[in-house]
Structures are given as C-alpha cells and as structure tokens.
Amino acid sequence: MISSNLISFSNIKLAQQYLYNIIVSRTDEKGQQWLDKKIEQLLKDPREMDFYISFNLVPRFIGKQTLDLTDEEIAAGQNLRSGLDLSHWTIDQVGRNLILLYMPFDEKSFCQNTLKNLFETAGVDELVALYAGLPLLPIGEALHQRAAEGIRTNMTAVFDAMALNNPYPKDYFNEVAWNQMVLKAFFMERPVYRIQGMEERYNEKLAAMIADYAHERWAAGRITMPELWCGIGPYVTDGLLADLRRLLDDTDELQQQAAALACYNSGSERAKTLLLNHHDLREGIENRMINWKQIGSQWENRRYQKKPLYE
Amino acid sequence: MFIDSHIHMTSRTTDDYVAMREAGIVAIIEPSFWLGQPRTEVGTFKDYFSSLVGWERFRASQFGIKHYCTIGLNSKEANNEALAEEVMDLLPLFASKEGVVGIGEIGYDDQTAVEDKFYRKQIDLALELNLPIQVHTPHRDKKAGTSRSMDVAIEHGAQPDWVIIDHNNEETVKEVLDRGFWAAFTIYPHSKMGNERMVEVVKQYGSERIIVDSSADWGISDPLAVPKTAALMKERGVADEAIHKVCYQNALEAYGKSGQFNASDWEMTNGVDQKLNFEGNSVLRGGQSPLVEGADSNIIK
Incomplete structure (x- = not known):
C-alpha cells in the first residue's frame, strides 16, 4: 500500500528545494530575505519557539496568494513523492511547510513535541497547511492518528486539506479511517473526485x-x-x-x-x-x-x- | 457596512450571525475574555485561544463575516497568579498569528496588585510584537481605573493612538480623547452605555477616535448594538460620515495598525473576486455560504 518515493531523510533536501523554488519565483525581495534569514537561523540553532513564531509569521512576509503552478512544477512534485499535489495550495502553506522541513528529524521527541504544539494551537489556515503538508514530512507515517483528527473536523477547509488532492490517506489510513473519510466527504458534499485512490x-x-x-x-x-x-x-x-x-x-x-x-x-x-x-x-x-x-x-x-x- | 470591534461570539448562536450579516456587519473582533466563571487550568486557556483563531473563525466565515480576535489574559482571571504566569507563557504562541489584531482585553477589574502586574506585562508584550492594545476599563471605580489604565500604558512607553480604551461613559470620555487615546463605547443593556446616550456623546464630542461596539457575550446583550446605534444616529440627524467613522472606519484604523486587519479581507470574499477565489479554489475552503436547508422557510426539511 505504501507508494514508492516517500520523503525520507535522504531526499529531504530535494523537498526543501522544491518548496523554496516555488516560493521565490512568486514572492518579492523582502519575502525572500525573510525566508533566507529564518532558514539560516533554524539550521544553525533549531529551537522550538522559533519554529512556532516563524510558522505563524509566514503570511506576513510572503503573502497568501494562490500558486498557479506550471506543468513542470506539478510534474516535479510528482517525482519528489508520488501523489504530491500542491495545485490547490496557497503560498503561505508552502512557506509554513518549508519551515517545518527544517526540523531536526533525527530528534524524535523534539519533532513530536513541536508538531503537537503546532497542531494544538493552530488557526484555520495553519491547520490547512499542517494537514496538507503531512505527505511531505519524513515522519509522516507516525502521524496517522493526528491525520485521522483532520477528518473528524467540521471545518470544511481543514477537512479538504486532509482528504482532497492528498496522497496521505490512501497511503496510510487503515480501512476504518478511510471509510469514515469517504463517507464524511459525501456528508459534507465535498468534491470526491479529488480524493486520491478512491477506486484502489x-x-x-x-x-x-x-x-x-x-x-x-x-x-x-x-x-x-x-x-x-x-x-x-x-x-x-x-x-x-x-x-x-x-x-x-x-x-x-x-x-x-x-x-x-x-x-x-x-x-x-x-x-x-x-x-x-x-x-x-x-x-x-x-x-x-x-x-x-x-x-x-x-x-x-x-x-x-x-x-x-x-x- | 459595520465593524463590531468587541463581541464575544463563542457565546452567541448562529441566529445572531445571520442577523448581524443581514444588518450589514462585515467584520468583527472577538477579544479574549473570561467565560463567566474562572478557569482553573492552563489547558483550557490554550483551547480557548485556539478556538478563537480556529473554530469561531470558521463559524463566522459561514455567514460571510470576517472574524478577528485579540489575545490576552483578562483582568479577572489575572488574580489567580500561579495560573496567570502559565497563561503568560502561552500568549506569544497565539499573539503572532494571522488575524490577531491586538493584545486584549486587558486592564483592571478590582484593580489589585496582581491585576496591575499582568496588565503591565501584557503592555510590554504588545509593544514587543507591535500590536494595538485593547483595554477593558473596570465597572467599579471606573473613572479612576480608566485614568490609571492610561497612566500605566504611557509609563510603559505605549503610544496613545495604539491603545483603545473600551467601555467608556460620559464621565470618562473627555480625558480619554484629550490624552489622544481611542475611546470605545460598549452599547450594553442595563450597564455601560445606552444607544440614545451614545448619540448624544457623538453629537457632543464628534466622531474623531470614537468607536461604537456591542461587547455582546453570555449575558443579556445585543449583537446588533452597532447597526442599531447607527440607525438611531441617522434618525437623530448625525451626519453619515460621522456614523461611518464611529461604526466602521475608526475601528479599522485603530486595529489596522496590527497589519492584520484590512478592508480588502472582506471586500475580497464578498465582492467581485469570488470567481478568482473559485478558480484558486478558496470558495471551497473556509466555507463560503453553506447550503443552509430551509433558510427561506420555517420548515426543517
């Protein structure tokens, strides 16, 4: 069931590069400078509080516009991780996930704790970014219970982020979670054709x-x-x-x-x-x-x- | 178009949202407050703050209303000092989020030493984060409490035009305006301010730096206080421009200093850009108008 080509510790740099390129071709100099500075800081001294604050501040510096990805960008996403589809993302989602990709993933408790706090304090758009970004995280598989929470929400945008154009459910949901997601999508009258893996x-x-x-x-x-x-x-x-x-x-x-x-x-x-x-x-x-x-x-x-x- | 810059929607029903939208309210600010009884655990504060940026924001969006909030530790609950310290640690996590337009509502209730301590700490936090400050003035010993709120803000280096002093009355307004602060008035039955009195205040003091709000909450209060007061002002001969300032524009300017409160936010979602949003798919995100069954009849299908 697990597709090939997941984000792993070995290709995380490619994932960072992919998101970074999408942002810099769409933001101004001020946005790019802010991003470069943050990345440098997180690489040098990754502290939990810095992840929270940078994550919060992303839209102030790089905006919230839709992406209108090129065909090449869409294809590059697919090559990076099968099913990865950012075509419905906004630029702040990309930015927030880029910040997350600089977490020290070899420090398990650091990452678990940071993500727990991010999820538990998140606003609507932040939840959207977090759930849509799960397939990008090298520790994504361990977060399947969190992912199922994304299906229990009644906030349409948050549900959509988890269920639609997202390879995570088809890769990691067990049958109970999968069936609940599909049924709930019909209850909420969501565009089910955008759920990946409906037939398989x-x-x-x-x-x-x-x-x-x-x-x-x-x-x-x-x-x-x-x-x-x-x-x-x-x-x-x-x-x-x-x-x-x-x-x-x-x-x-x-x-x-x-x-x-x-x-x-x-x-x-x-x-x-x-x-x-x-x-x-x-x-x-x-x-x-x-x-x-x-x-x-x-x-x-x-x-x-x-x-x-x-x- | 109206803004209600002080309303506690977590205590209100969807009927209120429908009525508010119909009455022309396009944006609201929900200050962090207490829930009618004191909380005993820091976790309940965390969940409350996160509901202000999460669920309540979504709920409002379903009715075409943009929801913003201010984050802070209210004066009543500041009196539990140990808990208050823990809440202070939470505030920076929330205060820098999108759509958080200030630190508030903070200030004095009983005017105890502990209230004073946390009021001061939160002014410092607002200055550090470049956010406006929304001040709740006390019900008892109001006049002195209002003066003191302003004295302390100045002492900590806050600019008066970054501070909104709320719950004013005829006795406090002059000093607030003279010292250069924003003077907000809460139209709340049986206490605070009534809408007929409000009309007189605007007639006497004009429309500069005056803001009308409802502070509707879990008590007997009126989520339509702003549009109703606007209607009364018009009926009693206040100029349209003045009404626009006190019921919309001034709140936008005061809280707009946060950089998180822009008219384009609600003009986008309600106007011509809907098609654009649809193609970018945001019409399906954050729920525009939901399919409310039976909206046009009393029969539940």
Whole structure:
C-alpha cells in the first residue's frame, strides 16, 4: 500500500528545494530575505519557539496568494513523492511547510513535541497547511492518528486539506479511517473526485455503508451526489440493482452517467445487462467522455453557480 | 457596512450571525475574555485561544463575516497568579498569528496588585510584537481605573493612538480623547452605555477616535448594538460620515495598525473576486455560504 518515493531523510533536501523554488519565483525581495534569514537561523540553532513564531509569521512576509503552478512544477512534485499535489495550495502553506522541513528529524521527541504544539494551537489556515503538508514530512507515517483528527473536523477547509488532492490517506489510513473519510466527504458534499485512490482503496464494507447512506437520504426526500457510486462497481450487489436501474432513468444526466459507470465497472452480469437499453451512456463511457472526474467537476460547478443541484 | 470591534461570539448562536450579516456587519473582533466563571487550568486557556483563531473563525466565515480576535489574559482571571504566569507563557504562541489584531482585553477589574502586574506585562508584550492594545476599563471605580489604565500604558512607553480604551461613559470620555487615546463605547443593556446616550456623546464630542461596539457575550446583550446605534444616529440627524467613522472606519484604523486587519479581507470574499477565489479554489475552503436547508422557510426539511 505504501507508494514508492516517500520523503525520507535522504531526499529531504530535494523537498526543501522544491518548496523554496516555488516560493521565490512568486514572492518579492523582502519575502525572500525573510525566508533566507529564518532558514539560516533554524539550521544553525533549531529551537522550538522559533519554529512556532516563524510558522505563524509566514503570511506576513510572503503573502497568501494562490500558486498557479506550471506543468513542470506539478510534474516535479510528482517525482519528489508520488501523489504530491500542491495545485490547490496557497503560498503561505508552502512557506509554513518549508519551515517545518527544517526540523531536526533525527530528534524524535523534539519533532513530536513541536508538531503537537503546532497542531494544538493552530488557526484555520495553519491547520490547512499542517494537514496538507503531512505527505511531505519524513515522519509522516507516525502521524496517522493526528491525520485521522483532520477528518473528524467540521471545518470544511481543514477537512479538504486532509482528504482532497492528498496522497496521505490512501497511503496510510487503515480501512476504518478511510471509510469514515469517504463517507464524511459525501456528508459534507465535498468534491470526491479529488480524493486520491478512491477506486484502489474501495472495499466491501464501504460499499455497504454507501448503499445504506443512499437509502437514508432518499427516505428523507434528499438527493445524493452522483459521485456516490464512484468505485463501487466491483462491489455492486444484486440489492443495489433496483437503485441503479432507477438512477439510469433519472431526469438528471449526471445521475444517469454515474449509475452507468457503476454498472459498466461492475462484476455483476445483471448490472451490465441494465446498460443494454442505454446505448448513449455506454458509448460515452467507452470513448471516455463519461468519467468520474468529469461528473465530479460538473457537479461541483453546479454547486458553485448555485444552480439547483438537481436538474 | 459595520465593524463590531468587541463581541464575544463563542457565546452567541448562529441566529445572531445571520442577523448581524443581514444588518450589514462585515467584520468583527472577538477579544479574549473570561467565560463567566474562572478557569482553573492552563489547558483550557490554550483551547480557548485556539478556538478563537480556529473554530469561531470558521463559524463566522459561514455567514460571510470576517472574524478577528485579540489575545490576552483578562483582568479577572489575572488574580489567580500561579495560573496567570502559565497563561503568560502561552500568549506569544497565539499573539503572532494571522488575524490577531491586538493584545486584549486587558486592564483592571478590582484593580489589585496582581491585576496591575499582568496588565503591565501584557503592555510590554504588545509593544514587543507591535500590536494595538485593547483595554477593558473596570465597572467599579471606573473613572479612576480608566485614568490609571492610561497612566500605566504611557509609563510603559505605549503610544496613545495604539491603545483603545473600551467601555467608556460620559464621565470618562473627555480625558480619554484629550490624552489622544481611542475611546470605545460598549452599547450594553442595563450597564455601560445606552444607544440614545451614545448619540448624544457623538453629537457632543464628534466622531474623531470614537468607536461604537456591542461587547455582546453570555449575558443579556445585543449583537446588533452597532447597526442599531447607527440607525438611531441617522434618525437623530448625525451626519453619515460621522456614523461611518464611529461604526466602521475608526475601528479599522485603530486595529489596522496590527497589519492584520484590512478592508480588502472582506471586500475580497464578498465582492467581485469570488470567481478568482473559485478558480484558486478558496470558495471551497473556509466555507463560503453553506447550503443552509430551509433558510427561506420555517420548515426543517
């Protein structure tokens, strides 16, 4: 389950360089000078209080703007650590994580204590930086309980930092934590297509939880997100066939497409048979016009435009 | 547009947030205070401070209100000296965070020697961190306590225009303004200041360095005190420009000295830049307007 290419003690310098380069190409001279001075100070004499204060001060000196990463920068992140994706980060997140990468990682208790205090005193944006940055830490694996806390939060931004565009959950969450994360993402109506590893980490228990959840929503007269069926394919049971059949005839094309994808990817012959009457959908899937990313982003767009979710 | 520069939202409901937004409040400052009874452990202070920069900030954002805070040890709890020492060690961790616009609310309650000690220490901390100071003036022996608060601030080298003296009344305002401090007024039922009296204060003293706030908390208080007072001022003939100053602009200038309190913060999230935020994805971060079911009806679906 653990992917190759994790940040380790040997490539931590590359990680530092990666973050540093992203910042200096986007900040002014004053920001860079501050950063250089801090790094020098932390290297020479790493004291806990300096990590706290520097971490706090990052946005004052290097700002908070979005990154708009180049294709090269995105690729470099992937090379550094599989799944690393800073495309939704802001520059202060990069800065805060760069500071953290100068912790003396061979001193275990120092790092544990510093991180504990940072998490326990953090503001919203600081929590976002901390959770999004977990895959960058060479001791990240030891922090899986902390990571699960990031899923228990009700602060949307913090949940997103842990769950979306982040390789950490798929690499380190056990099945219980994984399933809670996915289910909670649906509860919070988050863009699930941005969760890494949805299909590979799918499991039978999750499929049962998702089916129960859907029935609960429908009983209350609520709609379900079309992405609810992402990854369920191999776990489609005969009990779900009636639901999928109904969704294939739904008035909302995104619901139809999602049900069709679930049937198409299903191991169940009966589910595949349902698609016989839906030629267009089948064709859309085969020529890749219909896929989870497209369904998810269209749904997200609808939310943003405040159109009725259910059309 | 209004700013309420003194309100304790951890004690308020979401109904208040909705009403505040509808009444035009765009930004609020939540001073660190006590919870109605004294805390007994330093850990509860830590969690309280972290909720001011965390959960409460998020809660406010769901209603389109930008939430800021001041960090400090209040005068009542300063009287537990051993605990107060531990709290002092925590303050630097929080005071340098984003969105912390001052050290506050600090000052005197009973005006004991211990209160004095921690008031002085916190003035020094504010000077070290370049932050404005938000001063709570005492309910009892108010006039002398207010003068003393200013004397001590000056003695420690604070600039008067970096210090906001709060909970003023007709008896204290003149000295505060004459000495160059900001004079904040708390519109709070049955104590402190009433909104009709406030109108008269503005008529008499003008709008320079005067700030209206609510200090709404866990007691019987009014989170709409600022917009209501503004409406009353207008009704009674106070000029729009003066109303804007005492209910918005002066607070922005006073706490803006922290560098952490900028009008662009709320203009960005409520105005034209939403599309930009969406593409940078911040519309999904910090929760813009949540999907509040039944917002337009009384039926819970």
